[in-house]
Amino acid sequence: xxxxxxxxxxxxxxxxxxxxxxxxxxxxxxxxxxxxxxxxxxxxxxxxxxxxxxxxxxxxxxxxxxxxxxxxxxxxxxxxxxxxxxxxxxxxxxxxxxxxxxxxxxxxxxxxxxxxxxxxxxxxxxxxxxxxxxxxxxxxxxxxxxxxxxxxxxxxxxxxxxxxxxxxxxxxxxxxxxxxxxxxxxxxxxxxxxxxxxxxxxxxxxxxxxxxxxxxxxxxxxxxxxxxxxxxxxxxxxxxxxxxxxxxxxxxxxxxxxxxxxxxxxxxxxxxxxxxxxxxxxxxxxxxxxxxxxxxxxxxxxxxxxxxxxxxxxxxxxxxxxxxxxxxxxxxxxxxxxxxxxxxxxxxxxxxxxxxxxxxxxxxxxxxxxxxxxxxxxxxxxxxxxxxxxxxxxxxxxxxxxxxxxxxxxxxxxxxxxxxxxxxxxxxxxxxxxxxxxxxxxxxxxxxx
Amino acid sequence: xxxxxxxxxxxxxxxxxxxxxxxxxxxxxxxxxxxxxxxxxxxxxxxxxxxxxxxxxxxxxxxxxxxxxxxxxxxxxxxxxxxxxx
Numbered sequence: 001x002x003x004x005x006x007x008x009x010x011x012x013x014x015x016x017x018x019x020x021x022x023x024x025x026x027x028x029x030x031x032x033x034x035x036x037x038x039x040x041x042x043x044x045x046x047x048x049x050x051x052x053x054x055x056x057x058x059x060x061x062x063x064x065x066x067x068x069x070x071x072x073x074x075x076x077x078x079x080x081x082x083x084x085x086x087x088x089x090x091x092x093x094x095x096x097x098x099x100x101x102x103x104x105x106x107x108x109x110x111x112x113x114x115x116x117x118x119x120x121x122x123x124x125x126x127x128x129x130x131x132x133x134x135x136x137x138x139x140x141x142x143x144x145x146x147x148x149x150x151x152x153x154x155x156x157x158x159x160x161x162x163x164x165x166x167x168x169x170x171x172x173x174x175x176x177x178x179x180x181x182x183x184x185x186x187x188x189x190x191x192x193x194x195x196x197x198x199x200x201x202x203x204x205x206x207x208x209x210x211x212x213x214x215x216x217x218x219x220x221x222x223x224x225x226x227x228x229x230x231x232x233x234x235x236x237x238x239x240x241x242x243x244x245x246x247x248x249x250x251x252x253x254x255x256x257x258x259x260x261x262x263x264x265x266x267x268x269x270x271x272x273x274x275x276x277x278x279x280x281x282x283x284x285x286x287x288x289x290x291x292x293x294x295x296x297x298x299x300x301x302x303x304x305x306x307x308x309x310x311x312x313x314x315x316x317x318x319x320x321x322x323x324x325x326x327x328x329x330x331x332x333x334x335x336x337x338x339x340x341x342x343x344x345x346x347x348x349x350x351x352x353x354x355x356x357x358x359x360x361x362x363x364x365x366x367x368x369x370x371x372x373x374x375x376x377x378x379x380x381x382x383x384x385x386x387x388x389x390x391x392x393x394x395x396x397x398x399x400x401x402x403x404x405x406x407x408x409x410x411x412x413x414x415x416x417x418x419x420x421x422x423x424x425x426x427x428x429x430x431x432x433x434x435x436x437x438x439x440x441x442x443x444x445x446x447x448x449x
Numbered sequence: 450x451x452x453x454x455x456x457x458x459x460x461x462x463x464x465x466x467x468x469x470x471x472x473x474x475x476x477x478x479x480x481x482x483x484x485x486x487x488x489x490x491x492x493x494x495x496x497x498x499x500x501x502x503x504x505x506x507x508x509x510x511x512x513x514x515x516x517x518x519x520x521x522x523x524x525x526x527x528x529x530x531x532x533x534x535x
Contacts, residue, residue: 068465068467079467081467089467089468090468090490092467093467093468093490093493152499152508154495154498154499154514155499157495157496157499158492158493158494158495158496159492159496
């Protein structure tokens with residue numbers, strides 16, 4: 001249970017962001033209204049086998065990494081070389097791409113936080129990082145060699161387990177930073193990134209840890225991409241920068257993206273006492289399930305209970321609501337209607353950063369949390385790109401019997417959805433993320449005043 | 450292929466193992482121990498064995514690897530044995 005008076009501060013951040021050189025560049029592109037989505041050559045190479053060909057991807061070169069390929073398979077990155085010398089070879093040997101991004105993000109976060117080596121390596125420091133997908137890039141090649149080519153199990157080398165296991169990102173970061181507290185992963189599909197931060201927040205709030213490196217990563221993987229492509233849920237038919245269009249009438253799916261967002265959390269008084277710069281103070285985290293048995297459909301009632309649960313633990317009066325807003329036909333409007341039903345129709349703005357970089361799956365919640373921290377830091381709301389035409393008619397589900405939410409069409413909420421960056425006083429931001437399985441998560445983060 | 454040639458080939462393989470410090474490969478003899486002298490992580494012995502199989506075009510038995518010592522001469526002995534077995 002929460003320890004009375006114990007608060008949690010965000011003191012560092014880092015990670016991997018499509019087309020960006022780092023957090024600072026990410027912030028600049030965010031507020032410049034730039035798209036980080038590109039046409040993906042790896043998808044295009046499969047021609048008619050693949051339906052969507054745009055993504056927010058990150059190449060090895062862009063992260064200053066070089067793959068060392070296995071002699072038996074030109075597609076199997078046996079390990080990586082860090083051309084910037086950030087991560088030791090011993091750690092690179094046990095890491096898939098996402099885990100390397102997690103280690104780089106952890107390094108950046110700790111440097112920004114200013115933790116000493118003793119603090120980082122103490123029993124009070126935990127690591128909580130997860131991914132949406134498995135280590136697909138590693139597993140595909142290992143399995144292909146064994147099942148299709150009849151190779152010995154050892155032919156793929158001795159690192160398929162550590163490079164592909166469920167909590168590989170957390171394990172690699174823990175081995176890299178040598179903390180002595182907890183090391184775990186939370187998996188909740190597209191809510192994973194926020195879920196790991198929320199869990200780490202609770203560890204500190206409940207007095208179990210003093211510090212945590214936490215977040216979510218999703219390494220670039222065509223294997224991951226084709227799973228969603230096969231579900232026909234990815235955006236199709238637009239120029240790359242116009243592909244992700246939350247709330248827009250023409251939206252037809254999300255843009256599958258990759259990246260990593262890692263943050264450093266610290267017990268507030270400890271951070272204050274050592275004079276750390278505080279990027280935000282977490283007011284509360286809450287998560288729940290829809291409870292309607294539906295794996296995929298968003299739930300208005302479930303999201304309503306999410307807001308109620310969040311408000312039980314803290315005063316909730318956001319100046320910005322950072323929505324999940326994926327650009328899928330159903331999800332966006334249900335989410336927006338729930339926000340307006342709870343908060344009213346004035347006094348805040350809605351930010352949908354997936355409009356700029358797509359849906360980073362297991363990293364979405366943590367990268368978007370970093371976007372929210374940058375909004376707090378810069379006192380700017382990032383734009384909802386491509387939300388050019390809003391439906392002037394109610395959605396079909398709004399007209400169905402049993403619908404208890406607002407019946408106004410989305411065009412009535414134009415004033416909540418800025419198409420360009422706006423500057424204003426921002427004291428609190430609520431971040432929302434949901435995932436397959438009917439899982440919902442929300443965090444409220446405030447400026448330190 | 451004599452032991453000296455095999456040793457040279459083995460060193461070429463070891464150069465591709467990123468977790469072994471290249472400086473440790475300058476004075477490798479048959480008595481050099483992968484774990485004690487090269488500080489190679491024990492999991493890397495499997496990777497070394499796999500790369501050796503590819504380099505020398507041989508296939509080891511599972512028991513060979515289970516019983517493999519950690520010295521350079523152990524690997525050279527095994528390569529010769531595997532080549533003799535065909």
